[in-house]
Amino acid sequence: MNPATSTQKLSGWGRFRTGSCHVFRPEKRSEVAAALASGEQSTYIPRGLGRSYGDASLNENGGVIWPIRLNRFLSFDDSTGEIECESGVSLAEILEFFLPRGWFLPVSPGTKFVTVGGAIAADIHGKNHHRDGTFSNFVQSLELLTPAGELLRCTPANNSEIFWATAGGMGLTGVILSARLRLRQVDSTNVFVDYYKAVNLEDALDKMETSDARYDYSVAWIDALSTGKALGRCILMSGNHAPASELPSRARKLPPGTGNGAAVSTRPKWNLLADFPSGTLNQLTVKAFNAVYYAIHSTAPRQLVSFEKFFYPLDAIDNWNRMYGKDGFVQYQIALPQASGREGLRVVLDRLARSGCASFLAVLKRFGEAGPGLLSFPLHGYTLALDIPVRRGLIPFLHELDRMTLDHGGRVYLAKDAVLRPEDFAAMYPKLDSFRSIQRRLDPKRLFSSSLARRLKILD
Amino acid sequence: MPTVIILGANAGIGRALAAEFASHHYDLILSGRDREELVMVAADLSLRHKVSARPLTADIGKTEVLQSAMEECLNAAGEALEGFVLCAGYLGNPETAKKDLSEVRRILEINFTGSVLALEIAAKHFEQKRRGFICALSSVAGDRGRQSNYLYGSAKGGLTTYLQGLRNRLYRSGVHVITIKPGFVDTRMVFGKGKGPLTASPERAATDIFRAIKKHKDVVYVPWFWRIIMLVVRKIPESVFKRLRM
Ligand SMILES: Cc1cc2nc3c(=O)[nH]c(=O)nc-3n(C[C@H](O)[C@H](O)[C@H](O)COP(=O)(O)OP(=O)(O)OC[C@H]3O[C@@H](n4cnc5c(N)ncnc54)[C@H](O)[C@@H]3O)c2cc1C
Numbered sequence: 001m002n003p004a005t006s007t008q009k010l011s012g013w014g015r016f017r018t019g020s021c022h023v024f025r026p027e028k029r030s031e032v033a034a035a036l037a038s039g040e041q042s043t044y045i046p047r048g049l050g051r052s053y054g055d056a057s058l059n060e061n062g063g064v065i066w067p068i069r070l071n072r073f074l075s076f077d078d079s080t081g082e083i084e085c086e087s088g089v090s091l092a093e094i095l096e097f098f099l100p101r102g103w104f105l106p107v108s109p110g111t112k113f114v115t116v117g118g119a120i121a122a123d124i125h126g127k128n129h130h131r132d133g134t135f136s137n138f139v140q141s142l143e144l145l146t147p148a149g150e151l152l153r154c155t156p157a158n159n160s161e162i163f164w165a166t167a168g169g170m171g172l173t174g175v176i177l178s179a180r181l182r183l184r185q186v187d188s189t190n191v192f193v194d195y196y197k198a199v200n201l202e203d204a205l206d207k208m209e210t211s212d213a214r215y216d217y218s219v220a221w222i223d224a225l226s227t228g229k230a231l232g233r234c235i236l237m238s239g240n241h242a243p244a245s246e247l248p249s250r251a252r253k254l255p256p257g258t259g260n261g262a263a264v265s266t267r268p269k270w271n272l273l274a275d276f277p278s279g280t281l282n283q284l285t286v287k288a289f290n291a292v293y294y295a296i297h298s299t300a301p302r303q304l305v306s307f308e309k310f311f312y313p314l315d316a317i318d319n320w321n322r323m324y325g326k327d328g329f330v331q332y333q334i335a336l337p338q339a340s341g342r343e344g345l346r347v348v349l350d351r352l353a354r355s356g357c358a359s360f361l362a363v364l365k366r367f368g369e370a371g372p373g374l375l376s377f378p379l380h381g382y383t384l385a386l387d388i389p390v391r392r393g394l395i396p397f398l399h400e401l402d403r404m405t406l407d408h409g410g411r412v413y414l415a416k417d418a419v420l421r422p423e424d425f426a427a428m429y430p431k432l433d434s435f436r437s438i439q440r441r442l443d444p445k446r447l448f449s450s451s452l453a454r455r456l457k458i459l460d
Numbered sequence: 461m462p463t464v465i466i467l468g469a470n471a472g473i474g475r476a477l478a479a480e481f482a483s484h485h486y487d488l489i490l491s492g493r494d495r496e497e498l499v500m501v502a503a504d505l506s507l508r509h510k511v512s513a514r515p516l517t518a519d520i521g522k523t524e525v526l527q528s529a530m531e532e533c534l535n536a537a538g539e540a541l542e543g544f545v546l547c548a549g550y551l552g553n554p555e556t557a558k559k560d561l562s563e564v565r566r567i568l569e570i571n572f573t574g575s576v577l578a579l580e581i582a583a584k585h586f587e588q589k590r591r592g593f594i595c596a597l598s599s600v601a602g603d604r605g606r607q608s609n610y611l612y613g614s615a616k617g618g619l620t621t622y623l624q625g626l627r628n629r630l631y632r633s634g635v636h637v638i639t640i641k642p643g644f645v646d647t648r649m650v651f652g653k654g655k656g657p658l659t660a661s662p663e664r665a666a667t668d669i670f671r672a673i674k675k676h677k678d679v680v681y682v683p684w685f686w687r688i689i690m691l692v693v694r695k696i697p698e699s700v701f702k703r704l705r706m
């Protein structure tokens with residue numbers, strides 16, 4: 001049976017890139033292949049929860065396969081934490097049902113409202129990248145329905161080329177139907193966090209370099225509007241899962257294996273029902289916010305923080321992206337290599353601060369070794385992520401930052417990108433040619449494409 | 461643990477209702493046509509909620525084998541059986557039906573004849589047990605015939621009337637019969653049909669249905685506001701109604 005379809009105007013999470021797409025929502029697994037074989041659209045791209053910021057899961061005037069109802073858990077091994085599930089399962093669902101049994105995500109992005117399919121396709125990273133690498137490191141196998149309609153089981157050992165083209169491949173190698181993942185055992189839902197108030201970029205990076213190895217998780221919130229001597233001042237947050245034995249008695253413990261842990265609610269507490277007026281987040285308000293945020297935090301060791309607050313602070317508010325008004329915003333995230341990273345960060349932050357671009361909640365972190373994903377983003381070094389409201393002149397400004405990034409051997413994250421140009425993209429991703437040749441083999445009829453792929457000429 | 465049989469549990473409201481029962485610690489017999497899918501839904505619900513979920517195939521369009529399929533479900537549930545919910549349904553394509561009588565027949569057979577046969581078999585079983593509930597998903601479309609879906613609507617209208625009679629018959633045996641009339645629920649039946657803000661999620665519909673069963677309701681609109689909408693729709697005089705494009 002063909003899946004139900006609907007023509008919709010879709011956007012990425014930044015609500016800046018939009019497109020009218022023909023959405024197929026399969027209710028059954030067999031309907032994915034039926035949609036691809038239907039001949040109804042000339043190209044298709046999968047979509048998960050639409051948390052990529054730009055146009056990765058858009059296909060303007062083309063087909064979008066939305067396997068959000070293919071969200072079934074297929075197996076779980078209590079002794080190893082191995083879980084097999086369909087690609088439409090969200091990380092929130094994994095937490096809801098498996099955290100009470102003592103199992104946590106091996107890698108968490110800044111929101112739990114992403115699907116397993118989206119997590120693999122963007123090969124996402126978390127605050128533990130310096131230690132554990134990306135999400136795909138914990139994917140033991142995946143089932144891929146290729147554009148040609150073949151069902152392939154790929155593991156890092158079998159069909160490994162296809163596996164590493166798919167991990168980070170932004171949906172262009174086919175539809176991931178299911179995956180087998182390894183979860184991480186924990187015995188509480190809390191994290192012990194050490195806060196460190198860094199006076200500037202150097203201070204923060206020195207601290208990270210010397211202390212990151214002691215923490216599972218490490219991230220810095222950076223005041224991107226500070227200048228001069230304070231350039232890059234930030235609050236460094238480093239944490240480890242709190243062992244149950246060290247928790248105060250009132251804190252919640254998880255009895256591993258018994259599955260008697262209290263329920264974990266994953267629903268947002270608030271919902272932003274309407275757009276803020278455009279321009280609400282301007283240089284003035286953001287500067288004030290940043291100053292207050294920096295001022296109220298101080299260096300403090302061993303604070304007990306809930307996992308929700310530590311990993312997903314923004315998830316408490318549904319549709320928080322409306323805060324940026326109807327024009328939307330761009331998330332600009334770059335990775336810079338270790339060797340030239342410090343210099344690169346300084347140049348970019350300095351340019352940003354001088355531009356007066358109001359970036360609120362800029363995030364800085366160290367990356368560990370890069371993985372084998374052909375289009376994966378992380379590079380051994382540093383990453384900086386900035387949320388910037390859309391305004392006139394933004395695109396040329398970001399192109400300027402692209403150039404600086406490139407000059408320092410860095411790259412832009414495709415899951416966030418909305419403005420990159422094809423020539424800069426190609427220069428940033430040296431394994432692009434290998435990706436293209438594998439993609440072409442899987443998709444001889446050129447059935448897969450996305451707005452992102454066309455904008456960046458990924459498949460040309 | 462109490463057990464409930466859900467016929468039409470592969471997708472849509474049926475799957476969401478199965479999850480709702482599972483979250484209240486019911487064991488499940490999941491039935492429908494597509495076995496491969498049922499196996500996945502069963503695995504999913506037993507992993508999420510730690511209940512037992514058994515997939516069994518049944519096709520209400522195949523009346524010759526419906527009896528044996530239904531009996532297999534009823535027997536599999538055994539003594540713990542608390543209720544039977546019929547969620548299977550077929551919206552059909554009204555345009556195809558204009559050209560092709562076999563589509564007309566299919567719409568009527570799935571939504572009325574096959575549904576009634578399944579319910580009759582369940583009724584006999586529960587009547588002997590002298591307890592339990594039977595719940596069936598009819599539709600607001602059965603409240604008044606209109607050009608866009610009157611074949612489906614008339615079959616659902618017939619089903620609603622059948623359920624009234626069944627409720628009356630089983631009352632003395634202590635078996636409770638619940639008629640559910642959903643409005644728009646975001647399943648394959650509605651996706652892409654531009655129904656907008658009136659559309660409820662299958663999970664919301666499932667919560668409402670579960671509550672209606674627990675509260676021993678007789679006829680329930682899902683969500684509740686459809687009772688008011690349909691009250692108004694039914695009040696429009698036929699001389700006016702026939703001119704409307706609905
Ligand atoms: C608040 C917030 C914080 C974030 N923090 C982080 C972070 O810390 N680290 C990080 O790495 N990312 C982060 N992200 C980005 C997010 O993790 C990725 O964009 C992720 O891919 C989104 O998943 P999704 O299910 O929403 O997929 P979508 O955004 O819908 O799609 C993303 C890509 O995955 C592909 N895709 C989706 N499903 C499938 C499938 N079944 N088969 C094949 N391809 C598929 C799409 O084609 C598209 O290319 C954050 C996003 C937000 C909104």
Ligand SMILES: NC(=O)c1ccc[n+]([C@@H]2O[C@H](COP(=O)([O-])OP(=O)(O)OC[C@H]3O[C@@H](n4cnc5c(N)ncnc54)[C@H](OP(=O)(O)O)[C@@H]3O)[C@@H](O)[C@H]2O)c1
Pocket residue numbers: 467468469470471472473474491492493494497518519520521522546547548549550551570597598599600601641642643644645646647648649650
């Ligand atoms: N969605 C709405 O807005 C809406 C509104 C009013 C009333 N309803 C009614 O609510 C019920 C559920 O609707 P839904 O929206 O959830 O529909 P759906 O998504 O199409 O699901 C229908 C279910 O019935 C099963 N089914 C279909 N034909 C069958 C057959 N011959 N034998 C056995 N099972 C069969 C399907 O599984 P298989 O295909 O695998 O067998 C599927 O599990 C239906 O009776 C429908 O008429 C729905």
